[in-house]
Amino acid sequence: MSTTALLEDTKLGPKAGGLYRHQNFLTGILTGGVAMFLGWLVAHYTVQNNANWGSDMVVTVTMAAWVVGFMAGIGAFNAVFRWMVGHDQDHDDELYAAGVSQGWRRYFKFCTDHKVVGTQYLVLVMSLFAVGGTLAMIIRTQLISPNNHLISPQTYNAVISIHGMIMIIATIIMVSGPWANFILPIQLGAKDMAFPRLNALSLWLVVAAVPPILISLFIGGVDSGWTTYAPLSVQSPPGQDAFAITIITFVVSVTVAGINTITTTMTMRAKGMTMGRLPIFVWGSLVAAGLGLYAMPAFLAAQSMLLTDRVVGTSFFAPAQGGAGWLYENIFWIMGHPEVYVILIPGVAAAMDVASTFSRKPLFGYKIAVGAFFGLGALALMVWAHHMFTTGWAPNLADPWMLTTELISIPTGVFFLVIIGTLWRGSIWTRLPMYWVYLFLWNFIIGGVTGIYLSDVPADQYFHGNMFVTAHFHYTLLGGGMIGATAALCYWFPKMSGKMLNERIGKLAFWVIAIFFQVTYFGMFWEGFQGMPRRIAAYAPYFHSANLIATIGAYGLFLGWVILLYAIIHSWMNGKVAPSNPWQAKSLEWHISSPPPLENFLVDPIVTSDPYTFGEGEPMAPAKQPSPATVGSTEGGAH
């Protein structure tokens, strides 16, 4: 058989792609803008003639029109429409959609190549973190002194809410977006994700979801926190409607992305890639995707019911008309706690992969780690009400909820032991990705241990409403999940970009982040121990010292992320060319060039062992980084 490679500059027919040829990010914005205006016009006119509907209807219709218009403008519905009329895409159309012969422009289009989607996700995630981080700086600046007047209390509430939700959105996709898209299919030996169009759809849905939540800041804001508890959120300004549209759009994105990840893993593995040989990152992504499938419908239900309460006057959550705030809280946390593990598990799994590679040892307790992922996933379904200990809901059930929550410490403890066991007596090669694994371990143990206090009903009565909780979940989601994601970034950056990440700047960023992270959140623990309530714009002078320390820490932390961002951009533009396997790792992605060719493998790999065969005739930790000239090639293919 021929070994003709499918290259990115393959010549396609002049009409390949059809309408796609004329669609991109800009046409999406234009179409979305026009749809938004038309939506506003129709809703505004309708409201004037209907006494029961108000500004909430206008905002909802306008924002929904933006999402539909943007997605239509970028080409998300082309294939569906063509399927409906029986005019399926042909081979050239699909190659065009995969970005063939489009160069850099494919990064601004509805491109179906999983590597393009992964890269787009990475840029999107970093942009979201930039926005969320800037909002965090506003919050901390407001809290630098007891009665600061930087922003009004109403604006403060809105900033708190939007900071929280943007960070939640960003952390949910920070690993499953860039790495489960870019790396996971290659780790499996696949040429792409199972559903390339759904893959692009999931990315662009998140892009479409962002403007409404940002616009919400300018139409009254969201004053009910990121959890948008009802009935407060039923009475919030119209910004709440835009917020709900963002969430509903995001739910669709995460759902289709999760289905894609699961289907890819189950059906597209290379020959010999048995389930027992899957890299641990794949297992983590698989479990997180499954949990997302369970959790996201609950988010959809909570936000859509809230929206109908606000827009058409239903009463799911307004007690005076027969609704119940507890209903919202239950549905929200049925989503909310599994969602914590949707965020955390992929980052933990990536940290495990990094630990194995850089300690030159097989992953310790591989099967136990997989079992712990599933155990955590199962327990995640049974702990939601611990978020409601202080609400007065079902006090008789507090004990079982406390027990299931405390059981969570078993699988999370296993994660910790797996990484420690992997490092134990390893020939550790301390490169930049490993730094983040160490920081992950430090943060994760603090986040985990403080979580045990919060699972305890009596202790939770004191801590729940104060800054202790804020510090705890930042240690867990940021200190654990996001630091794990950063380990993944530093580990797979050479594969994604074809360039080595500048370690000198990267290590500077690491130390700044590591130190100021502790300053920030220990400051918040201190605030919590003193009893300072969370979500307040002004506080008693008694809390000043702790707040000052937390704010100084936050400035330093922000600086650290800026330095890391600089390292990424600088390295991507001017970095040293990466060899195909700079870490001398074993999994499949390191057997092909950096960056990989269009269809990843020029020959189909057959896998004959697991991805952690370190120590079997392998050298110990390399004394220095191998040079590009001696390792790997740019041709791709299995070695």
Added chain:
Amino acid sequence: MSVVDEHSSHEHHGHYAEGGNHHDTPQAKHRKEHMLLWMLIGGDMVFTALIIFAWFYLKALNVEGMWRGAACKPNFNAGLNQSCTDGIGNAINHIVPTAAPLHTFAIAILAIVGAGFMWFAEVQARQGASGKATTPLLGLGALAILGALVWQIYQFQVLPFTTVQGAYASSFEYIMGSNVGHLALVSIVAVGLFIRGSKGLHDNGRWYQIHLSRLFAVWVAFSVTLLAFMVTFFN
């Protein structure tokens, strides 16, 4: 991880009439789509379960006696003088009437009939029938589903209550909205199948898309029927 080379990979894939991922054989594509569909249905089952949970939760709590307004007595304590009013301030001093089962079950029956035609078309296609035999069945299925959709929208106009009249009315209309969304999705698929069938795209044993669409239509018909029973007999 040790790997060995196999044969070249791209050359023999070509493309297939049904489109989709160009790497796949039809069998591989169908296996993946089957899995996708079942996961979508699984997610939708969770959503449906939450609707049922909300229904019984609000009914059991009957907050302020406002499930259907029957037990509502004005309560002026602690400033709760808004009790016994609907969402726009009108007094509710009567039991909110229930929706007529005729409409609710007619919609469910039409959804079942639509799914049934699609199923019959699938059976025919599996037995090797040509597009001439299956396409009319798909057309009838699409018509039934569209009928269910139109009737569901019509039901909004004839309800004896509005969204603002307590938790029963709210939940009922939310379920109707959910039905509209689901039936609209099935309608798009059913109309698409009919058009494709009329172009001969289901001929020569290519019944798999009918199969997938039928599965989704059956699930939607089941959920619409289940919710119809709930809102009619547990209100």
